[in-house]
Amino acid sequence: MTFRLRLTLAVYIFICCVTIHLFFKDNKAEMDSDAMDNGQKSELRYTWRRNGSAVTGAPFHLDMELMRKKGFKELPLKTFAKDLNDENWENIDFTFMTGSSANHFQESRDAVASIQKFFPDKHILYYDWGLYSRQVEEVKSWCSVEYRKMVLDDFAVVKDLNHSMPFVIYAAKIISINHALQDFDGVFWLDASVRFIGGDLRPIFKKASENGGLVFISRQFHSSYSVTHPKTYEYLPTDKDQLKRLKQVEAMYFIYKSEKIYQNVAWWLLLCALEKECVSPSLNLKCSFPLKEYMNTYVGCHRYDQAAVNILAANHFDYDDSRYYVCMGRQGHNTILIRRRTTKMYDVQMCTE
Numbered sequence: 416m417t418f419r420l421r422l423t424l425a426v427y428i429f430i431c432c433v434t435i436h437l438f439f440k441d442n443k444a445e446m447d448s449d450a451m452d453n454g455q456k457s458e459l460r461y462t463w464r465r466n467g468s469a470v471t472g473a474p475f476h477l478d479m480e481l482m483r484k485k486g487f488k489e490l491p492l493k494t495f496a497k498d499l500n501d502e503n504w505e506n507i508d509f510t511f512m513t514g515s516s517a518n519h520f521q522e523s524r525d526a527v528a529s530i531q532k533f534f535p536d537k538h539i540l541y542y543d544w545g546l547y548s549r550q551v552e553e554v555k556s557w558c559s560v561e562y563r564k565m566v567l568d569d570f571a572v573v574k575d576l577n578h579s580m581p582f583v584i585y586a587a588k589i590i591s592i593n594h595a596l597q598d599f600d601g602v603f604w605l606d607a608s609v610r611f612i613g614g615d616l617r618p619i620f621k622k623a624s625e626n627g628g629l630v631f632i633s634r635q636f637h638s639s640y641s642v643t644h645p646k647t648y649e650y651l652p653t654d655k656d657q658l659k660r661l662k663q664v665e666a667m668y669f670i671y672k673s674e675k676i677y678q679n680v681a682w683w684l685l686l687c688a689l690e691k692e693c694v695s696p697s698l699n700l701k702c703s704f705p706l707k708e709y710m711n712t713y714v715g716c717h718r719y720d721q722a723a724v725n726i727l728a729a730n731h732f733d734y735d736d737s738r739y740y741v742c743m744g745r746q747g748h749n750t751i752l753i754r755r756r757t758t759k760m761y762d763v764q765m766c767t768e
């Protein structure tokens with residue numbers, strides 16, 4: 416081969432390599448900018464990691480424009496609360512919180528009255544998901560209560576549910592908790608069925624300061640696996656065999672805006688609540704256990720936000736519920752009762768002039 420031929424070949428090879436390099440480089444840049452154009456969509460998937468392997472769930476959808484209209488300034492949140500210290504829990508920036516549609520209003524009155532009784536100086540948030548105007552007037556007259564209206568009609572999940580009750584309420588609850596977390600470091604969510612019979616919350620705040628800030632206070636007799644529609648796992652993957660071991664914690668909890676709890680639980684809970692197939696894949700609310708088998712068999716019903724938060728908590732705490740559950744009921748610290756009906760244990764305190 417002559418020197419000239421060798422030189423020509425070398426030049427060709429060089430040009431080829433540069434071209435191939437540029438081609439792939441361009442392609443990669445294009446892929447990257449595509450991913451950006453698709454916005455957060457491509458990133459809105461929950462990844463469950465365990466034993467060095469990772470499973471990623473189906474994509475969630477976030478309509479940021481709508482969320483802004485609903486009062487969400489930034490999603491996901493990027494500023495978090497400082498570490499929790501159980502010595503000073505009474506001074507931390509937390510609020511009690513509940514909410515109701517018109518049909519559970521009567522039950523919620525005694526829940527609020529029991530908070531006022533044992534925590535007379537604490538702030539209580541009350542979210543209105545469709546109260547009648549006379550009910551609104553009443554809520555606004557209660558001491559320590561801040562009334563907030565959350566109109567549900569234009570959320571996609573509510574449309575996909577044909578606005579049917581009570582299903583939209585389960586989504587509304589999670590949306591509202593996340594809404595409140597913007598303004599408070601901690602939120603203590605209580606369903607209309609809770610009644611305080613004591614005022615010592617130290618066991619809750621002790622656990623919260625140990626675990627980053629997520630504590631459940633009451634538990635079911637069956638597993639979460641038995642009352643979770645399989646579709647929910649497509650969005651929130653988990654180890655179902657581990658879920659069969661754990662009794663389902665009820666969706667009443669203290670949640671603190673630490674980076675860990677927000678990024679592993681609260682944020683994904685919100686995305687799940689905004690997706691009908693994640694939060695409400697079945698409209699069968701009635702769970703029955705004809706075989707008296709409470710842990711290992713799916714019985715065909717679904718428990719909505721409770722199903723979702725049980726998966727996220729179990730995953731985050733590696734299936735060790737002693738890390739996120741303290742019994743505040745009769746068998747434990749005897750601080751709360753659950754009453755799924757209207758009661759009048761206490762008089763609600765009124766403060767309107």
Ligand SMILES: *[C@@H]1O[C@H](CO)[C@@H](O)[C@H](O)[C@H]1NC(C)=O
Nearest residue numbers: 465466467468653654656657
């Ligand atoms: C993960 O590892 C633990 C401990 O090594 C083991 O008990 C468990 O079965 C593993 N889980 C999975 C899903 O592989």
Ligand SMILES: *[C@@H]1O[C@H](CO)[C@@H](O)[C@H](O)[C@H]1NC(C)=O
Nearest residue numbers: 574575576577579691695698
């Ligand atoms: C909502 O209504 C549509 C049309 O009637 C129906 O196909 C769909 O199954 C309904 N969805 C729910 C969740 O009820």
